[in-house]
Amino acid sequence: MAKQQLASYGAWASPLSADKVVQAATGLGSPKWDGESLYWLESRPHEAGRIAIVKRLPDGREIDCLPIPFNARSRVHEYGGGAYAVKNDVVYFVNFSDQCIYRVRFAGEEPLPPESVTQPSALRFGDLFIAEDVIFGVVEDHGTSGEPVNSLAVVRLADGRVDIVASGHDFYAYPRLSADGRRLAYIAWDHPNMPWNGTYLYVADWDGEKLANAQRIAGGREESIFQPEWSPRGQLFYVSDKTNWWNLYAWDAGGTRAVAPRDVEFGRPLWQLGSSTYAFIDHSHIVATYVENGFGRLCEIDVDTGTLTDIETAFTGFDDLFADGAGGVFCVAMSTRRPAVIAKVYGKSVDTVKFGPSAALSDDWIAEPEAIVFPTTGGEVAYGFYYPPTNPQYVAPASERPPLLVMSHGGPTSAARPVYKLSIQYWTTRGFGVLDVNYGGSTGYGRKYRERLAGQWGIVDLDDCCQGALYLVERGDVDRDRLCITGGSAGGYTTLAVLAFRDLFRVGASHYGVSDLALLAKETHKFESRYIEQLVGRYPEERERFVARSPLQHVDQFACPVIFFQGEDDKVVPPNQAELMVEALKRKGVPVAYLLFPGEGHGFRKAENAKRALEAQLFFFGAILNFTPADPIDPVPIENWSK
Incomplete structure (x- = not known):
């Protein structure tokens, strides 16, 4: 083994460039079996973020079912889901640009051009389920005054007629x-x-x-x-x-x-x-996935006797289970060391049938997650996954402790999962420790833990992120003077709120985060329009609470530099949430940077934008924490900053 080089944490050279992180972001999802063929979705940043449908033929060849620019993505609830279904070798899918349902037939092995089943209208479709001559689905009507109307509908395949079958x-x-x-x-x-x-x-x-x-x-x-x-x-x-x-x-x-x-x-x-988290393999047995202590497990259940038998695997997370009708189940399977794959579960075996992108790192470069449980406020405990700095070519001076990047997940009703994420390894290979926090309100630990956040958003999540960081400081893992925090969407709010209301972190990065809770209550889309009542309270009846927890209303308490990333077309958290905050911090004299990405919504799907956001955050952190990244990065303009 070559001698390790001496360099400060954060300045380590890494083979994992931002380009590689983005290239490996091609995602696999929603496997479905029909006849003798396997289908799945592929999200492709290098194709402007579109979602393709891929078909694997019985001989193993793979073909794209959709020509560019068709994009299998629903906009129901803005987050979509259930955007395609297959029956008798015919693919039905929701196209993102017009939200119409299209059909793809095949001439032999080759897909014919998609043909429209429904006509352009104010309707959006999702959660497709095919019966003999109709498609059942969720329909969202944006042609009415006020908020959209959601219903269940059937689409008649003979003529494309849409009939509402359940409403109210x-x-x-x-x-x-x-x-x-x-x-x-x-x-x-x-x-x-x-x-x-x-x-x-x-x-x-x-x-x-x-x-x-x-x-x-x-x-x-x-x-x-x-x-x-x-x-x-x-x-x-x-x-x-x-x-x-x-x-x-x-x-x-x-x-x-x-x-x-x-x-x-x-x-x-x-x-x-x-x-889907379970699927039937015969009339009395299912294969299911469950989460225990944050880790995904796989099992088979005899539904008559209730006997649960675990299936031992090297994977730590499972999504989108779908039965093949012959005793097998396909799923998306994730591990800590390799990109997600599509696997087939049959009996006690779990075999990969479709690999994701090639692994961007060899095993000795990969930081493994350590599940931690730490004390937090009110005598409670919270959870997280800690990833230590990992780079076999570098060592830091003995007197140094690494900087820590705390990640607060979105939702906030969601969870950090212990699976292969190059967005984490990007930091650990450069000398950062990373803590992915499952603060109170996260899923995977029961309803009571989920309900810790009820009425307490902006309090419990902040406490748990801070206490997790302090836990690692007290263990001696990280440097208290170089604590960083980042998050997207709801995690962006937690990031900004921590910086406004707690005096612990040195630098932060908000990705399409909420800065003003009152604006969110008034402006967001239907699906989440009352979500904030669960998290904070009723607006405007409890306006004081919204003001008290909104970072934008407390810019005077900011002293910590922040970088903001925002999609120009974001309908979930509109750009004004970031822009009002940026202008306020400029006026106060706090170091701040802002990157706005045209054509992006809630999250960045285009490869060039995802790359720029990752590199810009590293550049910003380097400037504030006084280290020079080993990577050549286009500078980011930082207001109120001179080195």
Whole structure:
């Protein structure tokens, strides 16, 4: 082994360039099996961020089903999901630009040009489910005055006619038809709830034209239902958190029963429609994934006896389970050392059938996550994953401790997952420690932990991020004088609020983050328009609370430099949230930088923008923490700063 070079943390040279991080960001998702072919989605930053549909033929060849610029992405709830379905070798998908449903047929092996099923209108479609001659889906009508109207609809494949079959609730998801075609299950919920707060599970009769006799069989305003699914023999299964944990249940005419109850999470927050954590492999067995202590596990469950048998794998996270009808289940599988893959689960074996991008780092460069549990305010504990600086070619001076980058995830009802993320390894290979925090309100630890954030956004998340950083300081892992924090969306709010209301961090980076809670309450889209009532309170009735927790209203308390990244077309957190903050910090004299990306929404999908954001954050941190990155980076203009 070559002798290690001596250099300060942060200045280490890394083989992981921003280009490589972006190139490896090609994502795999939503595998589906039809006939003899496997289909999946690929998100492609190098194609302006579009989502392609790929088909693998029986001989292993792969073909693109959609020509550029077609983009399989729904805009229902702005976050989409369930944007394609396949039946009898015909692909149906929602195209991003016009939100119409298109059909792709094949001439032999080659896809024909997509043909429109629905016509351009104010309707958006998502959560597609194909029956014999119709597509069930969630429809969102933006042609009405006031907020959009959400319903369940069927699209007649013969003529493209759209018929509303269920309405009256504010939101709908998971239209799922029984195998005999006679009953439809679905969930619904109403403002101010989000789907992880409280939903209703319905079963209705379907006669091929309309729904009748809708019966609510589970759920409520304080019970979250996730993924209803019919078994091959006509039982309805679903996930409920009524015992604190998202567990499996079965329903039929004889009533409801728990299936393999455990203190683990079989469900997850429904940010994107169509999420699945289990699939039937025969009439009495399912393959499922659950989360325990932040790690994803895989298991097989005998639904008659409740016997749960873990399937041992090297993976730490699983998404989008889909049965092949012959005893196997496809899924997206993630580990700590390799990009996500599409795997097939059959019996006790989990075999990769589609690799993601090639690994950008060899094993000796990869920082493994350490699951930590640390004390926080109110006698509680919080969770996170710590990644130490890892670079076999460098060592820092013995007197130094590394800087720490605290990451606060979005949502905020979401979770940090211990999986391969080059966006983390980018920092650890340069000499940063990284703490990915699962603050109170995160999922994966039960409903009670999720509800720690109820009414406490801007308090609990801040405390937990600070206490996690201090825990690592006290252990001797990191330098207290070089603590950094970053986050996107809701994590961007946590970042800004920490910098406004706590005196701990030296520098921060906000990616499309919220700075004014009142603006968010007044301006955001329908799906999240009342979310803030769960997190903070009612506006304007509790205006004082919104003012007290809004970083924009407390610029006088800022002394910490911040860099902002924003998409010009963001409808979730509009650009004025960042721009008002930037102008206020300029006037106060705080070092600040701002990068606005035209053509980007909530999150950056174009490769060149994702690259620029990553490099600009490193440049900014280097300037503030007084180190020079080893990478050649185009400078970022920093207001109120002179070295």
